[in-house]
Amino acid sequence: DARVTQTPRHKVTEMGQEVTMRCQPILGHNTVFWYRQTMMQGLELLAYFRNRAPLDDSGMPKDRFSAEMPDATLATLKIQPSEPRDSAVYFCASGSGQGNTEAFFGQGTRLTVV
Amino acid sequence: GESVGLHLPTLSVQEGDNSIINCAYSNSASDYFIWYKQESGKGPQFIIDIRSNMDKRQGQRVTVLLNKTVKHLSLQIAATQPGDSAVYFCAENRGGAGGTSYGKLTFGQGTILTVHP
Numbered sequence: 001d002a003r004v005t006q007t008p009r010h011k012v013t014e015m016g017q018e019v020t021m022r023c024q025p026i027l028g029h030n031t032v033f034w035y036r037q038t039m040m041q042g043l044e045l046l047a048y049f050r051n052r053a054p055l056d057d058s059g060m061p062k063d064r065f066s067a068e069m070p071d072a073t074l075a076t077l078k079i080q081p082s083e084p085r086d087s088a089v090y091f092c093a094s095g096s097g098q099g100n101t102e103a104f105f106g107q108g109t110r111l112t113v114v
Numbered sequence: 115g116e117s118v119g120l121h122l123p124t125l126s127v128q129e130g131d132n133s134i135i136n137c138a139y140s141n142s143a144s145d146y147f148i149w150y151k152q153e154s155g156k157g158p159q160f161i162i163d164i165r166s167n168m169d170k171r172q173g174q175r176v177t178v179l180l181n182k183t184v185k186h187l188s189l190q191i192a193a194t195q196p197g198d199s200a201v202y203f204c205a206e207n208r209g210g211a212g213g214t215s216y217g218k219l220t221f222g223q224g225t226i227l228t229v230h231p
Contacts, residue, residue, distance in 0.1 A: 045218060045219065108156075
């Protein structure tokens, strides 16, 4: 059963700490997305990769957020230093690329910064 | 102080009824549109998509209608079941096919559907 896997599922951290969220896209998918979901803003796109190259990270606060794909099976989203306003559910999604619109979402990482 | 969140539209229906969820989009150049379903504690799940050169598409128990004149999208669910209870999002791809924005989605705020047995 192919699916996007995100770890951890839940993370509670203190303000100022570094947070790393991981995502394993579906094998063979060449597009990876990071979304953030909050009650205030809904679902927002943070970053978007194709073939491991970042195509668009305009939705991501550059001073504290960074997104990478060290290899085709791993995408990471880091926040350093974390702030209470970063508390949200972070979703990773992957897709097979052009011509196929469907993006498959992981279960999300619920981040709480206290 | 009290936090203010999004006030999502809600739709309550009886089991067996048909449901219609509406969405207005903003970009007339959007290439395609997708409906997602999100259950509590889970990620959004793809339901159905429609390309901008179509005005109707049907799936299993679902139909999506696209009215480009008024930039309106709707999702019709036939014979709604309690398992259909969720938040439903419309999303649009604002990048053209072949461009670097293909696959990049902008989501609507969502509609809460509650199905009563």
